[in-house]
Amino acid sequence: MRGWSLARQMLALQIVVVGVTVAGGAVLAFLQAGELLRDEAAGTARAVTVSVADSPSVLAAMGDSAALQPYAERVRRETGVDFVTIMSVDGVRYTHPNPAQIGRRFLGNTAPALAGRVFTETYTGTLGPSVRAVAPVRDARGRVAGLVSAGITIDKISARLRGQVAGAALIGALGLSVGGAGTYLVGSRLRRQTHGMGPAELSRMYEYHDAILHAVREGLLLVDTSGTVTLCNDGARELLGLEGEVSGRHVTGLGLPPSLAERLATGENLTDEIHMTGERTLVVNAAVVRSGSRSLGTVVTLRDHTELQSLAGQLDAERGFADSLRAAAHEAANRLHTVITLVELGRTEQAVAFATEEIKAAQQLTDRVVGAVREPVIAALLLGKSAEAGERGVELVITPDSGLDDIGLDARDLVTILGNLIDNAVDAAMAGTPPARVEVRLRADETAFLISVADSGQGLDPATADEAFQRGWTTKGDGRGLGLAMVGQAVRRLGGTIEVGSAAGAAVTGAGGHGGHSGNGAAGPGAVFTVRLPLRGKDVR
The missing domain is CATH 3.30.450.20 (PAS domain)
Known part of the structure; x- marks a missing residue:
C-alpha cells in the first residue's frame, strides 16, 4: 500500500x-x-x-x-x-x-x-x-x-433463528453494498481533489508550498469570492503592516488604506496598480482564479515600489533641474544676444547697464538661496524650481527668515516633500487670479524642521482636505494624482505632521499624517501647506 x-x-x-x-x-x-x-x-x-x-x-x-x-x-x-x-x-x-x-x-x-x-x-x-x-x-x-x-x-x-439470520444477512449485505458505494464515491472525490497523489507527495508539496511562501519577498494574498483572506505570507504581512491572525478576516477589516481594500474586495483583475500604505508604495496585481465558469477567488501579489518611487522622484527633480538649466541657458542666450546687439549698435553704456542688472538679479537669487539654505540638495532644488516657476510666469519667493543647515533628515524624503508641494503650489497659482505667486519658508529650531508652502490660487475646499493625501486625488480630475500622497507618506515615514490651511481659516494638525481646515471652514484665497518634521539630535540654526 x-x-x-x-x-x-x-x-x-x-x-x-x-x-x-x-x-x-x-x-x-x-x-x-x-x-x-x-x-x-x-x-x-x-x-x-x-x-x-x-x-x-x-x-x-x-x-x-x-x-x-x-x-x-x-x-x-x-x-x-x-x-x-x-x-x-x-x-x-x-x-x-x-x-x-x-x-x-x-x-x-x-x-x-x-x-x-x-x-x-x-x-x-x-x-x-x-x-x-x-x-x-x-x-x-x-x-x-x-x-x-x-x-x-x-x-x-x-x-x-436461521430464518432471522437469513434476513439479517440480507440487510447486512445491503448495508455493505451501500457503504461500499459511498466509500467509492468519497474515494473518487478525494482522488480528484488530491490529483491522485500519495501521502508522501502531498506532504512534500505542503513543505515546498510552505517554504516558498516564507521565502519569497513579494507579498502574496489569496482572497475568496466573499473578500475573505484565506492565505497571507510573511512578505504580505511586512508590506501591509499586518499583525495577528490574518486568515479568515475580510480585507476591509485589515486596516488597509480604503482605496486598496476596496480594490481587493472587488475580486477583479488588477495590473500594476500603484497603492500607498502608511510608509510604502506598492505595486498591486490581482488575478481571478477560475474552475470552469466558477470563480474560486483572487490571487494578489504585492511588490515594494517605495525605493523605486523615491528614485523616480529624485529623477523627476533632476529632470526639473535640467529643464531649469535649459530654460536659464535659453534666457541667458536671449539676453546675451541683446547685449551683443546693443554693442554692435554702438550703445555700449546701455549694453553694460542691461548686463549688469541681469547678472545682479540672478546673483541675488543665488546668493539668497545658497546663503539661507546650506543643504546643497535643497538649495539646488529651490534654484531649479525658481527658474521653472519663472518660466511658467509664477513668482517663487523664499521668505527672508528662511534658513537651513544640515538637519540630519533624509535628503530624498525632503526632495519628495518640498518638490511636490512647490509643484502643486505653482499649478494652483497659475489657475488663480494674477499675479501668480508661491511663497516658501524653511525654518528649523531645536526640535523640529518647518516647511511652509503657500500659493495665490483658489485655495483648498475644506471637504476635500483629508482626501488630498490619498492616491489618485487631484484637482485635474484625471484620478492620477500621486504627489500629495507621496508627501503624506514621506512625512509619516519621518514621523512628522502636515497642516492644511488658508487665509480664511487656521489649520488642524493631522496626527501622524495630515489634517483638515478648522476655523470658519471657508475656502480662502490660496492654500498653505505646513510640514513639521521632528529632529533627532542634529545641530540646527
Whole structure:
C-alpha cells in the first residue's frame, strides 16, 4: 500500500472498516437473536405449563390418559409448543405426542415442581434437546396431585433463528453494498481533489508550498469570492503592516488604506496598480482564479515600489533641474544676444547697464538661496524650481527668515516633500487670479524642521482636505494624482505632521499624517501647506 495514492488507501481503509462493522453487527445480531428466541421459548413453555396445571379439568382427570391425551394434544397444536406432558407425582406420563411414550417415566428434573415451584430448564428428552417448563398440579388442599411439563425443541428454535439470520444477512449485505458505494464515491472525490497523489507527495508539496511562501519577498494574498483572506505570507504581512491572525478576516477589516481594500474586495483583475500604505508604495496585481465558469477567488501579489518611487522622484527633480538649466541657458542666450546687439549698435553704456542688472538679479537669487539654505540638495532644488516657476510666469519667493543647515533628515524624503508641494503650489497659482505667486519658508529650531508652502490660487475646499493625501486625488480630475500622497507618506515615514490651511481659516494638525481646515471652514484665497518634521539630535540654526 505504500505506493498507493491517498485516495486509494482511504478507499481500502474505509472498505475494511465498513466490512468489519457490518460483520461485527451481524454476529452481534445473531447472538442476540438466539438469546431472545430462547427467552421467548422459555416464556411460552412456562405460560402453557402454568395454564394447563391450573385447569380444573386436568385435576379432575388426573390419572386418566384417555381423557388427558386429547386435551394435551389440542393445547399443543393451539399454542405451538412441541409437547405437553401430564404426569403423576412419580413422573409416569399420562400424555405425550408419541403415544408409545405414555406410561413411561418423564425424562427431566421434577424435584422443584414437587416442592411447589414452577421452573424452566434446557434438557434432552425423547424429542431431543428442548427448552421446557415444569409446574405442579395442586388439589383443593394445596397438595401436589400431579405434574405438567411443556416445551419447545432446540431444533425448532434453531430453524426460526436461521430464518432471522437469513434476513439479517440480507440487510447486512445491503448495508455493505451501500457503504461500499459511498466509500467509492468519497474515494473518487478525494482522488480528484488530491490529483491522485500519495501521502508522501502531498506532504512534500505542503513543505515546498510552505517554504516558498516564507521565502519569497513579494507579498502574496489569496482572497475568496466573499473578500475573505484565506492565505497571507510573511512578505504580505511586512508590506501591509499586518499583525495577528490574518486568515479568515475580510480585507476591509485589515486596516488597509480604503482605496486598496476596496480594490481587493472587488475580486477583479488588477495590473500594476500603484497603492500607498502608511510608509510604502506598492505595486498591486490581482488575478481571478477560475474552475470552469466558477470563480474560486483572487490571487494578489504585492511588490515594494517605495525605493523605486523615491528614485523616480529624485529623477523627476533632476529632470526639473535640467529643464531649469535649459530654460536659464535659453534666457541667458536671449539676453546675451541683446547685449551683443546693443554693442554692435554702438550703445555700449546701455549694453553694460542691461548686463549688469541681469547678472545682479540672478546673483541675488543665488546668493539668497545658497546663503539661507546650506543643504546643497535643497538649495539646488529651490534654484531649479525658481527658474521653472519663472518660466511658467509664477513668482517663487523664499521668505527672508528662511534658513537651513544640515538637519540630519533624509535628503530624498525632503526632495519628495518640498518638490511636490512647490509643484502643486505653482499649478494652483497659475489657475488663480494674477499675479501668480508661491511663497516658501524653511525654518528649523531645536526640535523640529518647518516647511511652509503657500500659493495665490483658489485655495483648498475644506471637504476635500483629508482626501488630498490619498492616491489618485487631484484637482485635474484625471484620478492620477500621486504627489500629495507621496508627501503624506514621506512625512509619516519621518514621523512628522502636515497642516492644511488658508487665509480664511487656521489649520488642524493631522496626527501622524495630515489634517483638515478648522476655523470658519471657508475656502480662502490660496492654500498653505505646513510640514513639521521632528529632529533627532542634529545641530540646527
